[in-house]
Ligand code: FES
């Protein structure tokens with residue numbers, strides 16, 4: 001039985017018919033063409049599918065599309081209304097990413113952290129990113145970019 | 155040696171930590187990976203019918219139930235593609251023929267309208283098997299009456315530097331004999347022998363493998379793949395599908411960004427399915443995307459190793475003889491993995507000057523998934539044993555382990571195992587620097603009686619393993635506004651190749667890297683590159699780009715000379731302009747003429763679009779040598795060397811290891827972009843540390859991988875990083891490298907396992923000779939040693 005859901009995606013109102021077993025990640029990627037959330041494991045282990053629901057990061061491979069009915073979904077695409085965010089710029093300056101596959105999820109997790117905590121210490125950053133696997137960087141260049149941004153004088 | 159032109163003068167772009175030219179595309183989410191490409195509503199999906207057994211004969215395949223599922227378009231099996239293929243040895247089929255050789259091997263594929271239907275139908279394909287004895291370890295495989303995994307081995311086509319032993323399970327034996335090892339051991343005052351084992355490992359790139367193929371109605375085959383090797387793939391597709399009449403010119407391989415490779419996306423593994431299924435479904439694109447589980451059990455795995463190491467020394471610590479037997483668990487197919495065995499065999503004495511060496515590196519078939527390239531290409535594996543063993547020797551001989559290494563470290567001009575000479579290198583400098591940085595002579599104890607502190611060191615070396623004629627090429631095109639597009643087929647796999655190639659061209663042409671675009675390959679558009687493996691593209695592809703830039707520069711001077719009558723010898727480039735040493739007022743901006751040409755007084759023009767072309771092949775290498783000794787050839791272009799040291803803190807109860815500090819010094823020849831090298835060091839160290847502290851592939855008694863997911867095969871998260879990482883860059887130039895550079899990508903992972911093992915020994919007095927060295931294993935060993 002298909003079911004209509006309505007939700008906000010990066011500020012845009014979406015109305016869509018979905019099957020009750022359709023996963024949010026698939027709906028975003030395959031039906032709505034939003035490709036920044038990636039599928040690295042399909043099991044909740046890697047964090048590449050991270051998106052925000054009402055400002056909180058979740059793994060979209062574990063969420064059914066019907067669950068976002070009436071909610072607000074933000075993906076990496078939705079952060080850039082006025083260009084790259086200071087966080088993204090800091091990641092560029094620090095050469096934080098290598099292959100970049102983990103970047104969308106990682107950036108959303110870091111964005112969520114900074115929204116709650118303007119001056120996270122190293123351990124808090126590590127914890128905030130611990131659900132996003134990265135095989136290339138050893139994490140330090142990502143952590144350093146966040147630390148530098150939050151300790152820089154405005 | 156072919157020397158590079160552009161070096162050591164004042165450099166503006168080379169040697170600078172430029173930001174990545176692909177930084178923005180990656181942090182903005184604009185970077186497209188294979189699964190992000192759109193192929194329209196016509197796209198079909200394939201799911202694989204997989205072997206349930208490690209070793210079995212296929213009697214019958216019944217597809218009738220699967221065919222009945224609505225949405226199923228076609229089912230393909232081995233009989234549709236009875237062609238052998240492989241990179242260095244043709245021992246594989248696209249789909250299993252009469253036999254399966256590992257759990258998960260592809261037997262057939264169901265092509266359907268959507269992925270879920272394909273998967274459902276694939277489960278309904280019934281395969282009737284007769285089980286054969288499954289050989290799950292090298293000991294079993296080497297027994298005299300072992301069941302033959304490849305009875306036709308003796309007929310397989312392979313490269314001339316492989317030596318398969320027909321009627322056995324030995325696919326290749328690399329023998330190295332240098333000096334007189336018997337005599338060496340006779341003259342030795344001490345002989346130490348031991349055995350070390352390394353299990354299999356998975357690359358765990360966060361992006362899985364995938365391929366999409368389209369064989370259109372004009373007989374053109376395009377395959378989009380997540381790959382490090384577009385040209386090698388095109389060549390292998392053409393070879394494997396040659397019976398169908400495909401020519402290289404009609405095959406196109408496109409490789410968008412890949413989400414990590416680490417060797418796992420080199421050569422051809424599952425991508426052959428993309429090509430074959432496209433052929434089977436002419437006119438429609440077909441996609442095959444691995445699941446995370448398939449990523450674990452049906453791509454290349456790092457091979458397992460049992461290494462027996464025997465070392466003879468004089469009283470003063472001089473190593474005079476070494477005899478190593480390396481038995482590699484190479485898996486069901488070794489078309490790529492046999493070259494890992496080969497390369498490791500040539501270098502398994504480590505970065506030491508040893509007059510008498512005997513090495514047998516044995517590539518052994520087993521009924522486990524195919525082994526293949528993984529960052530380090532065999533060197534991580536043998537160095538675990540060798541560098542652990544040297545510490546044991548130092549302990550028994552009461553010599554400082556660093557002293558022992560310094561005394562025997564290989565130096566420029568020393569004779570390598572195959573008779574060639576060692577290149578210029580900064581190994582001693584690396585040893586000195588890590589010794590100082592880790593405060594080797596300062597004994598440290600923890601204030602917590604439950605914790606023990608230990609320090610460990612390991613040296614490393616590695617040469618690119620490549621065929622002697624592996625080559626790179628580049629095109630460089632100027633645009634109207636003076637910006638540049640560079641076309642190469644070296645692959646951006648995260649290492650920063652695009653950026654470094656832009657820096658190399660920038661230096662020659664004085665155009666800043668921000669004005670240079672370099673993109674991932676498309677074999678229709680970008681010129682040849684062998685593959686992006688072996689830490690060789692900065693060096694090889696870098697030389698090609700450098701020569702393309704020089705070629706463009708010479709054309710520029712040509713035009714200025716012809717159009718304006720300037721003395722060519724006086725011309726030089728500066729700040730995106732042509733200037734003259736003799737006429738200091740002369741300055742002509744590149745953008746004014748690199749497409750449009752230069753106008754003469756009569757209104758006509760001279761010049762035209764500037765197109766640089768460059769190529770590089772290391773013409774001094776050769777794989778021809780005596781099969782009994784490996785003497786005579788020149789298989790390796792150069793070695794990159796270095797040293798690494800670590801300080802650990804171990805919990806005496808739980809065995810848990812924390813890493814307060816790790817140092818790695820590597821001689822990169824010339825750091826073209828120091829920040830990107832630091833990135834290789836930070837990333838490589840954690841990947842290496844993970845192999846020793848956390849990761850381990852586990853197979854059950856039937857040969858099935860039982861931890862094919864990230865819950866059970868744990869790779870490190872941001873919580874598991876060392877507290878402090880100190881990268882040290884050493885620059886002893888490589889005469890034939892671009893600006894003196896040599897490769898560094900793999901090397902940063904190689905020393906990790908033995909260095910941690912040595913630190914554990916230093917902290918607790920226990921020597922663990924089998925990887926991984928997990929907390930549980932340390933805790934168990936501690937209990938037993940009480
Ligand atoms: S794809 Fe969702 S956590 Fe890995």
Ligand code: FES
Nearest residue numbers: 098099102134136
């Ligand atoms: S940059 Fe490659 S996975 Fe993070």
